[in-house]
Amino acid sequence: MKKNTRMKFLRLSLSLAVLAACSCSISANTDMPSGFPTIGKINKFDKRLDKLIDSDAKIEVIASGFVWTEGPAWNKKGGFLVFSDIPRNVVMKWSPVDGLSEYLKPSGYTGVVDYGREPGSNGLVYDAKGRLTLCEHGDRRVAVVTQDGGKRTLADNYQGKRFNSPNDLVYHSNGNLYFTDPIYGLPNRAEDSRRELDFCGVYLRRTDGEVVLLTKDFKRPNGIALSPDERTLYVAQSDNDAPIWRSYPVRDDGTLGKGKLFFNAKKFKKDGIGNPDGMTVDKQGNLWATGPAGVYVFSPKGDLLGRIEMGEHASNCAWGDDGSTLYMTVDMFVCRVRTKSVGLGF
Numbered sequence: 001m002k003k004n005t006r007m008k009f010l011r012l013s014l015s016l017a018v019l020a021a022c023s024c025s026i027s028a029n030t031d032m033p034s035g036f037p038t039i040g041k042i043n044k045f046d047k048r049l050d051k052l053i054d055s056d057a058k059i060e061v062i063a064s065g066f067v068w069t070e071g072p073a074w075n076k077k078g079g080f081l082v083f084s085d086i087p088r089n090v091v092m093k094w095s096p097v098d099g100l101s102e103y104l105k106p107s108g109y110t111g112v113v114d115y116g117r118e119p120g121s122n123g124l125v126y127d128a129k130g131r132l133t134l135c136e137h138g139d140r141r142v143a144v145v146t147q148d149g150g151k152r153t154l155a156d157n158y159q160g161k162r163f164n165s166p167n168d169l170v171y172h173s174n175g176n177l178y179f180t181d182p183i184y185g186l187p188n189r190a191e192d193s194r195r196e197l198d199f200c201g202v203y204l205r206r207t208d209g210e211v212v213l214l215t216k217d218f219k220r221p222n223g224i225a226l227s228p229d230e231r232t233l234y235v236a237q238s239d240n241d242a243p244i245w246r247s248y249p250v251r252d253d254g255t256l257g258k259g260k261l262f263f264n265a266k267k268f269k270k271d272g273i274g275n276p277d278g279m280t281v282d283k284q285g286n287l288w289a290t291g292p293a294g295v296y297v298f299s300p301k302g303d304l305l306g307r308i309e310m311g312e313h314a315s316n317c318a319w320g321d322d323g324s325t326l327y328m329t330v331d332m333f334v335c336r337v338r339t340k341s342v343g344l345g346f
Contacts, residue, residue, distance in 0.1 A: 036060040039335070040294070040310040049297060049306035052286060053339045059310060061333050063100050066092070069329035070278070071124040071168070073132070074320035076346075081320055082124055083329055084108070086137065086185075089120035094334060104145070108185075109138020116187025123168035123223075123278065123316070128175065135166035137185025142166050142177065142205065155179075155205045158213060161196040168223050168278055168316070172230055175207040176254050178214075180221035180235065202235055204254050214256045217246065223278040223316065226250075227300070228285050228344055234262060236276035236289060242266070243275045245289060247302075262302045268292045272309070278316025278329075282341040288326060290314040295328055310335060319343025 040059045044050070067087040074081055080095040082103055093103035109119035119138035127133055132145040133154070140163045141156035154177065156163060165185025170178050182200045186192035202221050204212040215235075223236035233248045233256060243265040249257035265276060272293025279289035285300035294309040295317055308314075312331040320327045320336070323346025328335045 036062055039312075039333075040308065042337075043294075043307045043309050044305075045307070046299075046303060046305040048299065048303075052282075052297060052305065052341045053308075053337070057337050057339070059308065059335055059337045061335050063092075063094050063334040064332055066332045066334075068118070068315070068331065069334055070122050070315045071135070072316055072318040072320075072327045072329050072334070073124040073126055074318055074327065075126060075130070075132075077130055081318075081327055081334070082132065083327075083334055084121045084124060084134075086118045086120040086122060089138070091121055091124065091132075091134070104132075106138075107134065108136035111138060114187075116185075118165075118185050122166070122185065123179075125169055125171060127171055128173075133169060133171075133177070135169055135179060137165040140165055140185070142169060142179055155203070155209075155211050158197065158201065158203065158211055162194075164195060164197055164200060167221070170224050170226050172226060172254065174254075177205040178224055178226070178233060179203055179205065180218075180224050182218075182220045182222060182238070184220075184238075202256075206254065212255065215248070215259065217259060222276065223289065225279045225281050225287065225289075227281060228283060234279065234281075234287060234289075235259075236279060236291075238275040238277055240269070240275065243269060243292065245276050245279075245287075245298075262287075263296075263298060263304065265291045265296070272311070273313045274315075277314070280318050280326075281344045282319070283344055283346075284341065286341065288317055290316055290328070295326070308337060319346060322346065 038058045066085045071084040089106045091104035091107040093101050108121035109115050115138045121134040123135040142154045143151045163181045164183045167180045183189045199216045202214045218237050220239045222238040225234045237244050245262040246259045247262040248259040269292050274292045277290040287298040289296045294307045297305045310330045315329045317328045323342040
């Protein structure tokens with residue numbers, strides 16, 4: 001059997017196993033249900049990882065059969081996970097009680113002409129009011145789902161020019177919103193005739209609606225996160241030539257000071273597929289960030305402690321359940337792993 005054929009067969013087999021497990025979990029309680037297939041391993045680089053996650057922790061595949069998953073976010077009030085399937089232009093919902101269902105469609109593109117391979121929503125996050133906020137590729141905006149129905153545009157341009165394709169986002173406790181804007185959602189990417197900005201920016205959207213360009217340092221900005229004290233902003237770059245994370249001091253007015261290299265993953269590109277992408281932070285300030293070959297676990301100072309390796313392309317991660325479960329979007333899968341840590345916001 002050829003390698004590609006064998007891989008497709010294994011993926012199909014795993015998808016069927018996940019579907020079977022999901023059907024059994026519908027009547028389960030909210031505890032961590034058993035019966036889900038497991039993949040991958042935990043790779044320890046530093047003994048400090050033992051305080052955050054067990055070396056034999058199980059990586060469960062809780063849902064499968066998607067095209068490309070992204071943007072996981074946990075709804076605390078409802079006790080469920082939402083995530084984007086970008087090519088299908090849909091936000092999906094997974095509940096440990098009710099299983100898998102469609103949550104929002106269309107999620108990121110409402111036009112009538114074809115809009116390429118990735119028209120849907122990407123990064124998702126809930127605001128302080130519990131409203132889902134989305135980075136929308138096709139509609140080229142950041143929007144919020146209002147509580148009484150419909151969406152409201154939060155930002156769709158900088159100085160009158162439309163964004164490329166907002167990718168990922170994070171709220172400050174004061175309501176300010178930070179987000180990245182690479183070109184991955186444009187049908188022809190950097191060469192797309194619809195492109196209006198000749199750079200990929202990192203932005204701040206203030207509560208009064210003002211949009212501030214923070215930096216053009218990145219060729220391909222992607223994931224974004226704030227430290228627990230909100231004095232440091234982390235930004236990932238998904239670029240094969242410069243797969244890095246940078247950190248920036250956050251000034252009192254929300255703008256950024258001079259950034260510095262947080263971690264360079266170039267030498268790890270050989271380990272597996274992927275680039276620095278989505279990320280999240282725990283209460284201790286450790287950064288959990290998708291990158292080549294899995295999800296990297298960094299200390300607040302940028303020391304690599306370990307890596308959660310699924311053997312597939314990891315795109316993003318978020319905390320859920322009681323805050324100690326890390327949910328991960330991984331190519332066609334959605335996975336989770338129990339940790340000893342607690343995510344920021346729980």
